[in-house]
Amino acid sequence: xxxxxxxxxxxxxxxxxxxxxxxxxxxxxxxxxxxxxxxxxxxxxxxxxxxxxxxxxxxxxxxxxxxxxxxxxxxxxxxxxxxxxxxxxxxxxxxxxxxxxxxxxxxxxxxxxxxxxxxxxxxxxxxxxxxxxxxxxxxxx
Amino acid sequence: xxxxxxxxxxxxxxxxxxxxxxxxxxxxxxxxxxxxxxxxxxxxxxxxxxxxxxxxxxxxxxxxxxxxxxxxxxxxxxxxxxxxxxxxxxxxxxxxxxxxxxxxxxxxxxxxxxxxxxxxxxxxxxxxxxxxxxxxxxxxxxxxxxxxxxxxxxxxxxxxxxxxxxxxxxxxxxxxxxxxxxxxxxxxxxxxxxxxxxxxxxxxxxxxxxxxxxxxxxxxxxxxxxxxxxxxxxxxxxxxxxxxxxxxxxxxxxxxx
Numbered sequence: 397x398x399x400x401x402x403x404x405x406x407x408x409x410x411x412x413x414x415x416x417x418x419x420x421x422x423x424x425x426x427x428x429x430x431x432x433x434x435x436x437x438x439x440x441x442x443x444x445x446x447x448x449x450x451x452x453x454x455x456x457x458x459x460x461x462x463x464x465x466x467x468x469x470x471x472x473x474x475x476x477x478x479x480x481x482x483x484x485x486x487x488x489x490x491x492x493x494x495x496x497x498x499x500x501x502x503x504x505x506x507x508x509x510x511x512x513x514x515x516x517x518x519x520x521x522x523x524x525x526x527x528x529x530x531x532x533x534x535x536x537x
Numbered sequence: 538x539x540x541x542x543x544x545x546x547x548x549x550x551x552x553x554x555x556x557x558x559x560x561x562x563x564x565x566x567x568x569x570x571x572x573x574x575x576x577x578x579x580x581x582x583x584x585x586x587x588x589x590x591x592x593x594x595x596x597x598x599x600x601x602x603x604x605x606x607x608x609x610x611x612x613x614x615x616x617x618x619x620x621x622x623x624x625x626x627x628x629x630x631x632x633x634x635x636x637x638x639x640x641x642x643x644x645x646x647x648x649x650x651x652x653x654x655x656x657x658x659x660x661x662x663x664x665x666x667x668x669x670x671x672x673x674x675x676x677x678x679x680x681x682x683x684x685x686x687x688x689x690x691x692x693x694x695x696x697x698x699x700x701x702x703x704x705x706x707x708x709x710x711x712x713x714x715x716x717x718x719x720x721x722x723x724x725x726x727x728x729x730x731x732x733x734x735x736x737x738x739x740x741x742x743x744x745x746x747x748x749x750x751x752x753x754x755x756x757x758x759x760x761x762x763x764x765x766x767x768x769x770x771x772x773x774x775x776x777x778x779x780x781x782x783x784x785x786x787x788x789x790x791x792x793x794x
Contacts, residue, residue: 493606493610496602496603496604496606497602497606497610497614500600500603500614501600501614501617501618503600503601504599504600504601504618508598
């Protein structure tokens with residue numbers, strides 16, 4: 397194998413690794429999502445440095461043409477990443493749903509409190525809005 | 538017709554509504570007229586029309602979701618409301634006018650008849666009158682769900698997609714915590730079964746929708762069929778939820794000594 401392509405591969409993989417670390421350092425990427433990317437970058441780096449590994453892997457899996465092994469590994473990695481994202485999207489969907497429900501319920505509660513306050517200033521039942529405010533306060537704790 | 542008076546019990550009718558401005562006012566008015574012991578809560582699922590305003594003007598309390606969350610999450614907001622406000626019973630009544638508030642009396646009677654019952658479901662298919670007008674495709678879907686569900690829960694379920702339901706506190710508690718997303722009625726029957734809560738069906742009459750379009754268009758029904766079937770069969774493989782304190786004892790062994 398031409399060593400020039402190996403140098404390019406090592407540089408590219410190192411670049412990816414450093415970029416991911418930099419994103420984490422700048423808090424643009426949460427550690428929990430960075431881990432998968434770090435793993436991918438490390439695998440690429442190992443394959444670039446260790447020239448024989450890809451051929452050996454191909455041999456083990458009975459793949460005649462070594463670059464195909466690379467495609468296989470890359471494709472499998474991408475699939476796992478995508479699945480990971482679908483899982484986190486599902487989790488976020490649930491969390492956002494709960495937040496939206498809470499916001500809606502609190503808004504309704506707030507409007508009740510405001511209505512009662514307005515009624516009180518007009519000479520309504522004075523204890524009522526305080527009771528409602530008290531229960532709202534309990535909810536915030 | 539008057540309901541039997543239980544002064545200590547509190548009833549909530551939850552009306553999920555998405556762009557139902559043509560019907561929601563009449564639904565709220567009918568509930569207040571024919572089922573006066575129910576407090577009425579309209580959960581407006583991010584409507585783009587005047588659904589929320591009309592419901593409030595008609596005398597309902599209105600929880601307005603900030604954007605369209607889908608029917609399951611809308612009804613779940615109602616369960617959470619019922620739980621946090623200490624209601625003993627919660628009914629779900631659709632905002633499109635297909636459920637008749639006068640029929641709530643039958644649901645309450647069935648609930649009162651047996652303290653073991655946690656959910657009463659109004660069924661279109663238990664009457665001799667087979668006039669419920671629905672497209673053949675949808676009826677077929679309903680009957681397929683009914684067949685599968687009846688086998689799984691070991692009880693005849695004739696109308697698993699009916700949203701005309703009454704829940705007691707146990708039912709409210711279970712579904713406030715976790716309620717299925719789309720087309721939730723079918724899965725909710727399964728969840729009750731897993732929590733070892735009891736349901737019963739009573740025959741009711743339903744109207745055709747007086748306006749608007751069903752949330753389930755015929756083009757989407759196949760998609761929903763597949764999705765709900767997936768949910769049912771994946772659900773079978775899911776770890777059974779632990780029964781809560783107060784729920785009937787299950788066969789799940791707790792952590793040993």
